[in-house]
Amino acid sequence: xxxxxxxxxxxxxxxxxxxxxxTLDFDVREAGDGQExxxxxxxxxPDVILLDWNMPVMSGMDFLRALRQTEGGGAxxxxxxxxENGLGHIRAAIDAGADEYVMKPFDRETLESKLQIVGMx
Amino acid sequence: xxxxMTASLSxxxxxxxxxxxxxxxxxxxxxxxxWRIGTALKPLLRELGLDGFDQLVAALVGPNAASLADRVVDxxxxxxTSFFRDALVIESVATAIEQLDTAEPLRRVRVxxxxxxxxxxxxxxxxxxLDRGNFRSASLPDMLASDVSAATVARARxxxxxxxxxxxGLPVRTLMRWFEPAGETWRIRQEITRAVKFRQHDxxxxxxxxxxxxxxxxxxxxxxFPQAVREKVLDRLARAIRPDGLLVLGAGETVLGLSDAxxxxxxxxxxxxxxxxxxxxxxx
Ligand SMILES: C[S@@+](CC[C@H](N)C(=O)[O-])C[C@H]1O[C@@H](n2cnc3c(N)ncnc32)[C@H](O)[C@@H]1O
Ligand SMILES: [Mg+2]
Numbered sequence: 185x186x187x188x189x190x191x192x193x194x195x196x197x198x199x200x201x202x203x204x205x206x207t208l209d210f211d212v213r214e215a216g217d218g219q220e221x222x223x224x225x226x227x228x229x230p231d232v233i234l235l236d237w238n239m240p241v242m243s244g245m246d247f248l249r250a251l252r253q254t255e256g257g258g259a260x261x262x263x264x265x266x267x268e269n270g271l272g273h274i275r276a277a278i279d280a281g282a283d284e285y286v287m288k289p290f291d292r293e294t295l296e297s298k299l300q301i302v303g304m305x
Numbered sequence: 306x307x308x309x310m311t312a313s314l315s316x317x318x319x320x321x322x323x324x325x326x327x328x329x330x331x332x333x334x335x336x337x338x339x340w341r342i343g344t345a346l347k348p349l350l351r352e353l354g355l356d357g358f359d360q361l362v363a364a365l366v367g368p369n370a371a372s373l374a375d376r377v378v379d380x381x382x383x384x385x386t387s388f389f390r391d392a393l394v395i396e397s398v399a400t401a402i403e404q405l406d407t408a409e410p411l412r413r414v415r416v417x418x419x420x421x422x423x424x425x426x427x428x429x430x431x432x433x434x435l436d437r438g439n440f441r442s443a444s445l446p447d448m449l450a451s452d453v454s455a456a457t458v459a460r461a462r463x464x465x466x467x468x469x470x471x472x473x474g475l476p477v478r479t480l481m482r483w484f485e486p487a488g489e490t491w492r493i494r495q496e497i498t499r500a501v502k503f504r505q506h507d508x509x510x511x512x513x514x515x516x517x518x519x520x521x522x523x524x525x526x527x528x529x530f531p532q533a534v535r536e537k538v539l540d541r542l543a544r545a546i547r548p549d550g551l552l553v554l555g556a557g558e559t560v561l562g563l564s565d566a567x568x569x570x571x572x573x574x575x576x577x578x579x580x581x582x583x584x585x586x587x588x589x
Binding site: 269270271274275278284285286287290291293294297298301 | 387469473474477480481485
């Protein structure tokens with residue numbers, strides 16, 4: 185079973201994402217900010233990370249930069265998932281090492297398609 | 306509450322609506338799928354403030370009947386599509402085009418996306434050709450894309466897609482390269498839209514475009530036709546494709562048992578080659 189870490193400060197979004205991911209046969213864990221996500225990754229590196237941008241404590245971008253510098257941190261596929269829908273944000277995320285980008289609001293098909301593109305669904 | 310929401314579909318209304326669809330598009334709605342008509346048309350009823358399907362049918366003979374009929378047909382068509390639907394097929398078509406272009410450098414390769422819906426298929430092909438580096442926008446093949454629905458063709462031509470549409474099948478890096486934000490939507494770059502000619506065209510009864518094509522993509526269109534119409538359309542396509550040219554069908558579609566003019570292509574899986582010695586069963 186593939187594993188996915190959902191990183192978002194909104195409990196509702198985490199729940200929606202979890203539900204979709206479980207129907208796609210993922211084993212799902214959750215983190216409420218970048219710091220929690222780093223800890224979760226150091227315990228057990230997930231196959232995919234679904235990553236929000238704006239979060240308290242540590243933002244998605246700060247998490248991504250930190251992750252990519254840790255040992256083994258290049259392995260997880262990172263799919264940004266955010267309401268920041270401008271080209272500038274997308275470019276910054278890809279430059280920082282994100283593999284894919286989902287603009288909120290998203291639905292099951294969007295998520296499934298993006299996971300297919302990164303080779304995970 | 307609008308009474309239209311609970312309106313039921315009388316046999317007479319069903320008859321009018323199914324014949325309208327069939328005369329416009331060649332599609333037949335099987336008796337077991339008639340219930341879909343109601344689901345598909347309810348938003349239109351609501352928008353027009355009509356109280357039921359019988360009123361809709363009555364309006365189809367009133368003033369503005371022609372544009373209303375267009376809208377009814379559009380609502381009944383399945384226009385599902387996405388960027389890079391069956392990505393491997395798009396790659397095969399791109400390879401075939403590159404090989405033809407190398408073999409006959411003085412002639413521009415001609416490609417037709419028949420039943421193009423909102424254009425994702427032909428645009429995916431164009432982006433693939435450009436990204437593979439053997440074509441520039443000014444040297445792209447001669448590309449035609451057509452659909453029976455005029456409104457759909459207009460959308461395809463606009464090159465404008467919703468946020469949902471650009472997130473189905475399209476890698477974000479491809480989005481960054483070939484699209485520009487346009488308010489809430491995304492617009493594919495003009496150098497690509499300009500390279501495609503869009504036309505309203507009925508594959509069943511419309512006059513076929515002049516000249517011969519090297520490759521016709523007719524994907525996920527035949528499956529909505531009854532067998533006799535599939536045979537007729539394949540026959541028409543065979544006449545529109547040059548000998549040894551290629552036909553590209555949808556993943557679940559085949560020519561087997563429907564046409565002798567095509568045979569499975571040896572080189573590209575899932576593509577069909579127009580036989581040089583094809584004989585036709587239907588009059589041109
Ligand atoms: C399911 S979509 C497929 C779109 C695209 N080829 C793909 O595979 O993603 C089928 C399209 O065929 C069009 N269509 C249906 N009947 C047609 C006809 N008689 N002539 C031309 N196009 C037709 C529909 O309007 C619709 O856009
Ligand atoms: Mg947030």
